[in-house]
Amino acid sequence: MKKGNLTIDPWGASSIDNYDKVFKEFGLKEFPENWKKKLNHYLFRRNIIIAHRDFDKIIERINANKPFIQITGIASSGRMHLGHKIDIDLFLFLKKFKAKNYFAIADIDGYVSRQKINTMDEAKKIAVDNLAHALALGLKTKDVYVQSKQKPFYYNLAFECSKKITENMYSAIYGHTDFGKISAVLLQIVDIIHPQLIEGKMPSVTGIGLEQDPHARITRDIAKRLPYTLEVPSFLYFLHQSGLQQGKKMSSSEPLTAIFLDDSSEEVKKKISTAFTGGKDTLEEQKRLGGRPDICKVYEIYKFHHPSNKFVEDIFKRCSSGKLLCGECKGLCIKFLTNFLEKHQERVKKTRKIAEKMVN
Amino acid sequence: MKKGNLTIDPWGASSIDNYDKVFKEFGLKEFPENWKKKLNHYLFRRNIIIAHRDFDKIIERINANKPFIQITGIASSGRMHLGHKIDIDLFLFLKKFKAKNYFAIADIDGYVSRQKINTMDEAKKIAVDNLAHALALGLKTKDVYVQSKQKPFYYNLAFECSKKITENMYSAIYGHTDFGKISAVLLQIVDIIHPQLIEGKMPSVTGIGLEQDPHARITRDIAKRLPYTLEVPSFLYFLHQSGLQQGKKMSSSEPLTAIFLDDSSEEVKKKISTAFTGGKDTLEEQKRLGGRPDICKVYEIYKFHHPSNKFVEDIFKRCSSGKLLCGECKGLCIKFLTNFLEKHQERVKKTRKIAEKMVN
Numbered sequence: 001m002k003k004g005n006l007t008i009d010p011w012g013a014s015s016i017d018n019y020d021k022v023f024k025e026f027g028l029k030e031f032p033e034n035w036k037k038k039l040n041h042y043l044f045r046r047n048i049i050i051a052h053r054d055f056d057k058i059i060e061r062i063n064a065n066k067p068f069i070q071i072t073g074i075a076s077s078g079r080m081h082l083g084h085k086i087d088i089d090l091f092l093f094l095k096k097f098k099a100k101n102y103f104a105i106a107d108i109d110g111y112v113s114r115q116k117i118n119t120m121d122e123a124k125k126i127a128v129d130n131l132a133h134a135l136a137l138g139l140k141t142k143d144v145y146v147q148s149k150q151k152p153f154y155y156n157l158a159f160e161c162s163k164k165i166t167e168n169m170y171s172a173i174y175g176h177t178d179f180g181k182i183s184a185v186l187l188q189i190v191d192i193i194h195p196q197l198i199e200g201k202m203p204s205v206t207g208i209g210l211e212q213d214p215h216a217r218i219t220r221d222i223a224k225r226l227p228y229t230l231e232v233p234s235f236l237y238f239l240h241q242s243g244l245q246q247g248k249k250m251s252s253s254e255p256l257t258a259i260f261l262d263d264s265s266e267e268v269k270k271k272i273s274t275a276f277t278g279g280k281d282t283l284e285e286q287k288r289l290g291g292r293p294d295i296c297k298v299y300e301i302y303k304f305h306h307p308s309n310k311f312v313e314d315i316f317k318r319c320s321s322g323k324l325l326c327g328e329c330k331g332l333c334i335k336f337l338t339n340f341l342e343k344h345q346e347r348v349k350k351t352r353k354i355a356e357k358m359v360n
Numbered sequence: 361m362k363k364g365n366l367t368i369d370p371w372g373a374s375s376i377d378n379y380d381k382v383f384k385e386f387g388l389k390e391f392p393e394n395w396k397k398k399l400n401h402y403l404f405r406r407n408i409i410i411a412h413r414d415f416d417k418i419i420e421r422i423n424a425n426k427p428f429i430q431i432t433g434i435a436s437s438g439r440m441h442l443g444h445k446i447d448i449d450l451f452l453f454l455k456k457f458k459a460k461n462y463f464a465i466a467d468i469d470g471y472v473s474r475q476k477i478n479t480m481d482e483a484k485k486i487a488v489d490n491l492a493h494a495l496a497l498g499l500k501t502k503d504v505y506v507q508s509k510q511k512p513f514y515y516n517l518a519f520e521c522s523k524k525i526t527e528n529m530y531s532a533i534y535g536h537t538d539f540g541k542i543s544a545v546l547l548q549i550v551d552i553i554h555p556q557l558i559e560g561k562m563p564s565v566t567g568i569g570l571e572q573d574p575h576a577r578i579t580r581d582i583a584k585r586l587p588y589t590l591e592v593p594s595f596l597y598f599l600h601q602s603g604l605q606q607g608k609k610m611s612s613s614e615p616l617t618a619i620f621l622d623d624s625s626e627e628v629k630k631k632i633s634t635a636f637t638g639g640k641d642t643l644e645e646q647k648r649l650g651g652r653p654d655i656c657k658v659y660e661i662y663k664f665h666h667p668s669n670k671f672v673e674d675i676f677k678r679c680s681s682g683k684l685l686c687g688e689c690k691g692l693c694i695k696f697l698t699n700f701l702e703k704h705q706e707r708v709k710k711t712r713k714i715a716e717k718m719v720n
Binding site for chain 2: 032111112118119120148152154156158159160162163165166170176177179180182183187227232274358
């Protein structure tokens with residue numbers, strides 16, 4: 001790679017190539033350029049949302065200024081990290097169009113599908129914490145529902161769906177028949193489908209990670225089999241931010257891999273300081289050859305979370321050209337994150353009480 | 361068999377012998393004589409209730425004049441016949457002690473576990489009909505709940521239970537992993553367990569057919585695994601009334617095999633007239649040798665449903681001794697049934713509206 005090579009897409013389109021096979025195998029479509037312009041949000045522009053199923057239907061609705069459903073949520077499985085913020089950012093963005101908004105606090109899901117969570121009470125404690133953070137990120141209470149506190153028709157629909165799933169069909173998609181996880185899948189299907197029983201038949205969209213595509217497929221299949229008039233749900237696919245250490249996923253069981261929304265300034269400092277970068281072995285070399293933002297975890301934080309396109313592009317250029325060194329860049333990142341988290345954690349103090357009321 | 365052999369138990373204890381193996385294999389206990397006296401209801405006296413699991417706990421409660429839970433119900437799968445009346449008779453009898461009463465109209469169960477029922481609406485129509493009949497038989501609305509109209513905690517418990525069932529455990533008990541039927545099983549477990557989450561830890565009793573013992577076993581197992589303080593549920597086991605034709609089971613798909621609670625007088629006449637009896641080939645022979653009430657379907661109706669022990673014993677003696685011939689006996693049975701059904705169906709006209717309100 002030559003010094004200051006600016007032909008590399010700063011939004012990391014190269015990483016999409018890895019997914020090409022997945023797209024073709026499962027029938028996902030790449031997110032088209034003209035839609036990215038239309039939607040004008042960095043999640044699209046920076047290729048963080050990279051693929052879709054039937055998002056055409058939503059684009060049509062947006063173009064016609066007509067309502068559509070958006071439904072997403074958080075399974076109550078642990079602390080929230082920056083990765084969860086992306087889901088909420090997309091949710092808040094789509095609210096600007098005529099979306100009917102459903103955000104699930106999936107406490108039952110968290111309990112039934114995670115071995116480490118031993119009681120519904122534990123799941124509910126996590127749910128309170130998650131909801132407090134989500135509200136602090138800008139989610140409105142009126143857009144939120146709690147899985148364990150729904151109306152009977154919601155649960156009835158889960159049992160109805162169970163009749164429409166054969167063991168063969170399920171095993172082919174998931175490769176197991178773990179009963180708790182089956183319950184979680186049933187509820188995920190219901191989460192995505194039930195808004196149409198409230199709002200009427202209507203296109204709906206849910207943002208998920210690529211690895212969650214099995215849920216999308218089974219949900220779309222069941223929507224066709226149920227004795228209700230339903231639009232087959234659409235999906236958007238996120239790239240996941242990787243872990244802060246080389247070759248790691250973000251994981252709540254390895255706290256150093258992720259920035260959690262309740263991390264202290266000290267923790268942020270420690271995590272960013274030890275994060276893997278695209279820097280060279282020596283300062284001299286880095287100044288001469290430039291860094292590699294495309295493999296840098298600090299750059300990835302900017303790419304996924306910094307609101308200013310200009311700032312992120314500038315970091316990319318200055319790093320690639322050897323003008324910005326890792327120490328300075330990490331300092332900027334720590335400042336950006338601690339500033340954000342400080343304000344966020346102030347808001348959480350206020351939203352926690354509301355969250356407690358909503359979940360319990 | 362010699363004429364007028366009155367050493368045969370008119371309550372057909374002989375038929376219990378057939379179940380001895382089942383009892384031993386699964387650990388059921390025969391219902392003891394002294395309890396039958398204590399409870400003093402023909403269902404016990406006539407050996408229609410033949411076995412139990414942990415009914416000791418209920419007897420203790422009854423003896424101490426302390427509360428216990430009774431929970432039973434009807435799956436909304438078709439028309440109600442005389443067999444269902446037995447469940448309700450037991451329920452009404454146990455109310456005389458300090459029972460906390462829970463009667464489930466199991467509409468979700470009916471839908472998810474029966475292929476022939478295509479929508480929840482169909483199941484709910486059946487539920488209305490079943491409930492109308494149950495109320496006409498003396499069930500009180502305050503003792504009834506409808507599965508599809510429960511509070512969230514009820515449904516949450518079903519999902520919680522799913523986490524406590526492994527595929528191996530389920531397959532070993534049921535021999536299949538049909539998803540709709542798994543849902544039905546989860547709800548049956550919840551039906552039996554959830555009253556303790558309302559009333560507090562307390563012995564509970566549910567009357568079931570012997571073939572339903574798998575439900576009892578899985579329910580007792582799950583009750584031990586849930587993170588709540590629960591008494592392991594007790595069960596009573598019914599003999600089922602057989603079909604009116606020789607070698608047949610009562611079945612709603614073969615209407616001639618059963619007396620339905622909405623049968624007309626004409627249907628009753630036709631069904632009893634064609635029912636299999638214990639009569640001999642010729643009148644002369646029957647007068648000389650006596651009939652066999654122990655294999656007679658008409659006698660079985662008396663045994664399962666006639667309120668007077670004296671009447672039933674008298675029929676048994678007069679038949680066995682050749683004094684009562686099948687024609688006369690069938691006439692008596694038709695009279696008994698049409699008289700009962702006429703009054704019952706008058707009551708159903710009134711209860712149907714209440715049932716509609718409760719289910720919809």
